[in-house]
Amino acid sequence: MKFSVQPGGALVGELRVPGDKSISHRSIMLGALAEGRTRISGFLEGEDALATLEAFRAMGVQIERPARGEVVVNGVGLHGLRAADAALDLGNAGTGMRLLVGLLAGQPFDSELSGDASLCSRPMGRVIEPLTLMGAHIEAAEGGRPPLRIRGGKALKGIHYELPMASAQVKSCVLLAGLYAEGETAVTEPAPTRDHTERMLGGFGYTVRRKGSTVSLQGGGALRGCEIDVPADISSAAFFLVGASIAPGSDLLLTHVGINPTRDGVLTILRLMGADITLQNEREVGGEPVADIRVRHAPLRGIEIPADQVPLAIDEFPALFIAAACAEGQTVLRGAQELRVKESDRIAAMAEGLSTLGIRTQVLEDGIIVEGGSLGGGAVRTFLDHRIAMAFAIAGLRAAQPIEVLDCDHVATSFPGFEQLAAQAGLHIESSTG
Numbered sequence: 001m002k003f004s005v006q007p008g009g010a011l012v013g014e015l016r017v018p019g020d021k022s023i024s025h026r027s028i029m030l031g032a033l034a035e036g037r038t039r040i041s042g043f044l045e046g047e048d049a050l051a052t053l054e055a056f057r058a059m060g061v062q063i064e065r066p067a068r069g070e071v072v073v074n075g076v077g078l079h080g081l082r083a084a085d086a087a088l089d090l091g092n093a094g095t096g097m098r099l100l101v102g103l104l105a106g107q108p109f110d111s112e113l114s115g116d117a118s119l120c121s122r123p124m125g126r127v128i129e130p131l132t133l134m135g136a137h138i139e140a141a142e143g144g145r146p147p148l149r150i151r152g153g154k155a156l157k158g159i160h161y162e163l164p165m166a167s168a169q170v171k172s173c174v175l176l177a178g179l180y181a182e183g184e185t186a187v188t189e190p191a192p193t194r195d196h197t198e199r200m201l202g203g204f205g206y207t208v209r210r211k212g213s214t215v216s217l218q219g220g221g222a223l224r225g226c227e228i229d230v231p232a233d234i235s236s237a238a239f240f241l242v243g244a245s246i247a248p249g250s251d252l253l254l255t256h257v258g259i260n261p262t263r264d265g266v267l268t269i270l271r272l273m274g275a276d277i278t279l280q281n282e283r284e285v286g287g288e289p290v291a292d293i294r295v296r297h298a299p300l301r302g303i304e305i306p307a308d309q310v311p312l313a314i315d316e317f318p319a320l321f322i323a324a325a326c327a328e329g330q331t332v333l334r335g336a337q338e339l340r341v342k343e344s345d346r347i348a349a350m351a352e353g354l355s356t357l358g359i360r361t362q363v364l365e366d367g368i369i370v371e372g373g374s375l376g377g378g379a380v381r382t383f384l385d386h387r388i389a390m391a392f393a394i395a396g397l398r399a400a401q402p403i404e405v406l407d408c409d410h411v412a413t414s415f416p417g418f419e420q421l422a423a424q425a426g427l428h429i430e431s432s433t434g
Ligand code: S3P
Pocket: 021, 022, 023, 095, 166, 167, 168, 169, 170, 172, 193, 194, 314, 315, 338
């Protein structure tokens, strides 16, 4: 599938983007491990989160989907999972795989985890290392890549792990293994990363302690089923925040968006660039802060992106580079080497597409310099990365000529219905096969 985007347009009106991917994955995992039922609303029915849902069904958990966005998980308790008949296929989802491997390391049975070509090229050594220190036995393919084979029946012991990189997936993986470990499991992070696992464990009645940059828990407790209202995903909202900012005449209200302070770097960065963003109706929903976000067109200027914002906006850089391309002057990003090991190498992928559209960039090992300019048109490659596809689609709002975004199938991993919602808001987008 490809997107054909005609130049121009403005984003206006009110819309709600689909549920948060990170929270959706976790809601299934913790719901499955809880005692009793967990009712989830606002669940992201994207391929990534559905792959996690199917993985737990394959391990004997009864999960119902009574209506759109609604899921009921009949928890089996921490020790109620059973071995799946075949390898678990996590599709494109790094979060699904990295969190699951932690949880499976403490099971009495063997498991195998696999995924698509993108996932099978991503580094898993970062989770294998701490789990091995805890006593787990995990085999990977060459270079620490999936598929992963996890030997069950290993007694895990708690560790205090200093994360070598700011990664919520690694932190969460170790904490989930910690549920099965003897004693205390603690993780210290070099910079704040998304804390949905910690918040949600609390919601399930499990005690998690935070002291400075260290989170810890004791193994051997129990989770109680609960209700989860998944907010709209700020990472999906980001395409509209950028789109409305760059397109003259835009005035858009994005409702019920999660604004967890470990995820709000995109708001901070866009505001530093001069964006007109206001939060309305701020509230807390099931332990997560939520707001309606109003965004109106504003002229943007290039900035040096503050280093402390990088982990807080890690998934939003494809969209932010489009903002940078439309800004006056230079935008400099450093300290973002993690972008090279996402669903694609997002620095290389964005640099290539921006160059096709006539924007000058300088690629750095750990970032990029984007020179603001005028977007032309052309055919851009996505490297099968959902966020690269959506970033170049919204670029059409300020392009002088049509943009063809090739290979957009993966958009469904995080944002099913993106083209329809974007078209409804005012983007001149059509999708076609081929
Ligand atoms: C995620 C954490 C981030 C993010 C990913 C989702 C999560 O990855 O990029 O899309 O749900 O924990 P890292 O923790 O590897 O940075």
